[in-house]
Amino acid sequence: MQSLPTFILSAVGFFFLYYFEITNLWLIAFFGVLMVAFAIFPTLNILLWEKDIPKIERFLLKNKKNLTFYTVYALANGLDEEIKSSTEKLVSKSKQRSRQALYKIGEALHFKDLEAANEELSYITAPAYRAYYEGFIRLEEGDLAHANRIIDEIQTTWMKNTLMAERERLAGQLDEAIHYAEAAKKNSKGLQYYTLHKTFE
Template sequence: MQKNKSPILSRVFKLILLIASVTLITVVLQIIGVPKWITIFIILMLYILVMVIRPIYIIYRSKSLRTIDRYISNNHQKPIFGYAYAMAHGSKEDIEQTLKRIMNTYTQQDMRDIYGANLALFQRNPSTLLAHAKKITGQEYQDYYSGHAYVMNNNFDAASESLAKLHTPWMVHSLKAYAALKRGNQDDYRSEMNQSINSAVGMQRYILHHIMRRHDNGDFT
């Protein structure tokens, strides 16, 4: 899998930038006579903003694919980010390996079943997909992956029942897109997939975008 610039160099640059910023802010606050305890509080808040809040926002709320890609590229060694990175930059084998790595890394059963469902979906294995889906405790995720398994088996009536239970927009449109694709309706597929991407945020938006890009490039045919 092709790697972007060294994540170590990127982290070093960010650390240098953070230290320089903290130093500058500290000097400015001291010059204008801000009390020491307020200075410490401001620096602490800056650290939390940069190191904690910003990554959480990028992963779960950002709509900027470029920002998400930059963060994922710098953290692709971690299993979950490795899967997203492989979807954007790797081969089919890379995607499978990163999904298997997640399943082997995390002990939480739901994590194993959700990413196991993603692997089964990627491998077009409806029986394994449905088996994983039925074990997911989150009802909406269970219905979402079950619906995909039913579509894969051309059981559109059962898929429609699963679809009716979904409330999250990106899930609704993603399942509709897959059903349209299975029926051979490319126009409906693109329309629903675009709506799914537009209604998603963070890493989910990023992954959906690259699923559609790969389909357009013929990677999933």
């Protein structure tokens, strides 16, 4: 859908450059950067800022050949076989052990395989995500004291609220869980918002 407007704008722009005989490299480079930004903005908007669930879902399904996007869709919608298949493919394609760990831990937590999830924790290099996933694991293990220490230390608002929602859900405090779930959604956007929305449904 975006390729036609991009093509039209590019054609008009190049005609403009040619017609006015603009040869300044800075202006040409600026135009090139503008074209790239115009082409990728719709995708970035969906990934990072969008909050329209049907729109995000249409994007994910339209781009289902992209394993990363389809894995997000499969995890959010609880498609067990697709989760296993796409995670296996992502892991085999990735050469970064930390990225492999993120794929594997997402799958392990979905299937409540806490042993497998624990094995992947040390390979996650981003401290915030390592703490976030460890918080989930400790909550599922019933280690509330450890989980609470992790929750207290987490700085990212949506991560903290998501863990608090899970803690209250496991404790049977559904009103509190809903409160924290809504707060987590409010402080997230794009694919993260979509994932949280589908999880909290």
